[in-house]
Amino acid sequence: MTVWLRGDHLVRRRGPLADRPDDRVLLVESESFGRKLPYHPHKLTLVFSAMRHFRDELREAGRRVEYYSVGSFREGLEAYFEAYPGETLVTPSPPTPSERTRLEAMVESAGGSVEFVADERFCCSRAMFDEWAGDADGYRHEDFYRFLRRETGYLMADGEPVGGSWNYDEENRETPPDDWTAPEPPNFEPDELTRDTAAWVRETFAGGYDAEPYGGDWADPETFRWPVTRRQAVRALDDFVENRLTEFGPYQDAMRRSEWAMGHSLLSTSLNLGLLGPAEVIKRAIAAYEDGDAPLYSVEGFVRQILGWREFLRHVYRREMPALAEANQLGADEDLPAFYWTGDTEMACLSDVVDGVRRRGYSHHIERLMLLSNFGLVYGVEPRQLNRWFHAGYVDAFHWVTTPNVVEMGLFGAGVFATKPYAASANYVDRMSDYCSGCPYDKTKATGEGACPFNALYWEFLDRNENRLRSNHRMGLVYNHLDNKDDGERAAIRERADDVRSKAERGDL
Numbered sequence: 001m002t003v004w005l006r007g008d009h010l011v012r013r014r015g016p017l018a019d020r021p022d023d024r025v026l027l028v029e030s031e032s033f034g035r036k037l038p039y040h041p042h043k044l045t046l047v048f049s050a051m052r053h054f055r056d057e058l059r060e061a062g063r064r065v066e067y068y069s070v071g072s073f074r075e076g077l078e079a080y081f082e083a084y085p086g087e088t089l090v091t092p093s094p095p096t097p098s099e100r101t102r103l104e105a106m107v108e109s110a111g112g113s114v115e116f117v118a119d120e121r122f123c124c125s126r127a128m129f130d131e132w133a134g135d136a137d138g139y140r141h142e143d144f145y146r147f148l149r150r151e152t153g154y155l156m157a158d159g160e161p162v163g164g165s166w167n168y169d170e171e172n173r174e175t176p177p178d179d180w181t182a183p184e185p186p187n188f189e190p191d192e193l194t195r196d197t198a199a200w201v202r203e204t205f206a207g208g209y210d211a212e213p214y215g216g217d218w219a220d221p222e223t224f225r226w227p228v229t230r231r232q233a234v235r236a237l238d239d240f241v242e243n244r245l246t247e248f249g250p251y252q253d254a255m256r257r258s259e260w261a262m263g264h265s266l267l268s269t270s271l272n273l274g275l276l277g278p279a280e281v282i283k284r285a286i287a288a289y290e291d292g293d294a295p296l297y298s299v300e301g302f303v304r305q306i307l308g309w310r311e312f313l314r315h316v317y318r319r320e321m322p323a324l325a326e327a328n329q330l331g332a333d334e335d336l337p338a339f340y341w342t343g344d345t346e347m348a349c350l351s352d353v354v355d356g357v358r359r360r361g362y363s364h365h366i367e368r369l370m371l372l373s374n375f376g377l378v379y380g381v382e383p384r385q386l387n388r389w390f391h392a393g394y395v396d397a398f399h400w401v402t403t404p405n406v407v408e409m410g411l412f413g414a415g416v417f418a419t420k421p422y423a424a425s426a427n428y429v430d431r432m433s434d435y436c437s438g439c440p441y442d443k444t445k446a447t448g449e450g451a452c453p454f455n456a457l458y459w460e461f462l463d464r465n466e467n468r469l470r471s472n473h474r475m476g477l478v479y480n481h482l483d484n485k486d487d488g489e490r491a492a493i494r495e496r497a498d499d500v501r502s503k504a505e506r507g508d509l
């Protein structure tokens with residue numbers, strides 16, 4: 001038997017690597033993976049450097065590792081089975097049944113066989129989720145989260161939520177005072193192996209993200225900063241719990257022009273690569289609460305993201321693919337405006353956030369949801385196109401997690417768990433950020449030159465999707481507001497929305 005670990009399964013302490021201490025390990029570094037999309041160079045550096053570090057650590061620990069740097073997974077597998085004919089590979093199960101079938105066929109045609117085992121990067125097994133979900137054709141995150149709290153016992157006492165409440169939403173929606181500054185997040189200086197990998201990425205994948213119409217002629221983001229080893233990931237977790245967890249809670253929905261990380265954990269890359277396990281991250285945060293080092297509203301807010309959303313979306317993806325990737329229940333068919341790649345817009349919020357994505361391959365959750373997705377939603381961007389953009393540009397993006405977040409949570413594409421679209425006007429952006437004060441667009445105006453594009457697009461979105469959305473009881477209030485607008489006002493809104501789209505198409509927004 002051989003333990004085959006794909007590049008986002010760098011789990012050593014649990015799973016097949018721990019269960020089979022004497023078996024050989026196979027790692028295949030495939031160039032074709034890096035060419036599937038115009039990936040951000042930091043994403044490619046992250047995955048390939050983490051794999052290379054993992055290989056070296058395993059070898060230092062005395063494991064036999066076969067490492068192939070090849071054009072495709074198929075080539076790697078063929079080379080392996082030529083050396084070890086008929087071998088059986090043991091590997092964590094991929095995210096969907098169809099991917100499983102594809103891998104099985106690939107391994108068999110290369111001359112071996114494969115056994116799938118549980119994916120150790122998650123807490124909730126398939127069986128557990130399927131039992132919870134039953135045959136329902138929709139899913140409610142809040143129910144799932146409570147179910148999993150009960151199952152795991154995290155933040156539970158005598159069958160009840162610690163503190164008496166399942167969530168502390170009210171305490172999680174504050175904005176920081178003007179003089180607040182976020183604690184500096186850790187920066188993991190690239191070592192020689194990461195520097196070499198970054199140089200190799202730049203050369204090998206030239207013509208991707210660094211080329212037009214993508215990132216364009218810039219190819220020089222900030223120096224790579226993400227953890228690429230287990231040791232670094234643990235340091236990142238320590239740093240978060242000690243320095244930022246307390247402020248994660250109140251400010252998790254807030255946005256600040258000068259604070260790209262706010263109090264966020266920056267742990268998604270390590271969780272998604274398997275360098276950290278969700279259980280250890282959750283337990284560490286809960287221990288901080290129990291030791292009196294972090295308030296419950298921050299710890300619960302953080303646990304909800306990992307135990308709730310991350311686990312939930314992984315299974316929704318498994319059950320709803322392949323339809324989810326193509327879902328488009330609102331029939332949105334606009335092309336993605338070029339400024340998503342270039343950052344070239346006068347809108348202060350979008351320009352700043354896209355600039356951050358270009359620099360670091362990261363923006364925090366509320367920027368993803370309430371700026372980038374919200375704009376795509378009200379503008380009417382085809383979900384597939386925005387999904388591709390997120391998938392290509394973010395260091396933590398993998399199809400299983402990007403797709404449900406973008407297509408469903410962000411763009412209300414399928415209606416399998418989102419109960420209403422996350423559509424908002426400049427009002428929301430102004431309340432939760434400091435962007436509007438320095439923006440040439442007027443947040444108070446919906447129509448005419450200089451009006452904030454979010455406003456006309458928001459009202460026009462409601463107008464355009466009235467047939468589908470008005471009957472949604474959660475949308476009643478906003479449709480009452482729309483009803484208060486007379487025909488003239490509605491026409492002016494449509495005109496401004498058309499104007500915004502023309503400007504965005506011309507690269508002039």
Ligand code: FAD
Pocket residue numbers: 263264265266267268269271272302305306309310313363364365366368369373390391394396397398401402405406409410
């Ligand atoms: P924190 O804000 O500190 O949250 C802690 C952890 O909770 C994260 O590290 C992550 O593991 C988990 N988490 C929080 N929210 C979610 C969520 N909605 N889905 C899954 N996990 C969650 N997350 C990704 O890992 N990869 C993606 O490609 C991705 N794309 C997204 C696209 C959109 C449009 C939206 C709205 C969200 C997306 N997310 C994605 C979820 C979330 O925004 C990121 O996990 C988070 O911003 C990562 O930063 P952080 O580690 O500082 O997270």
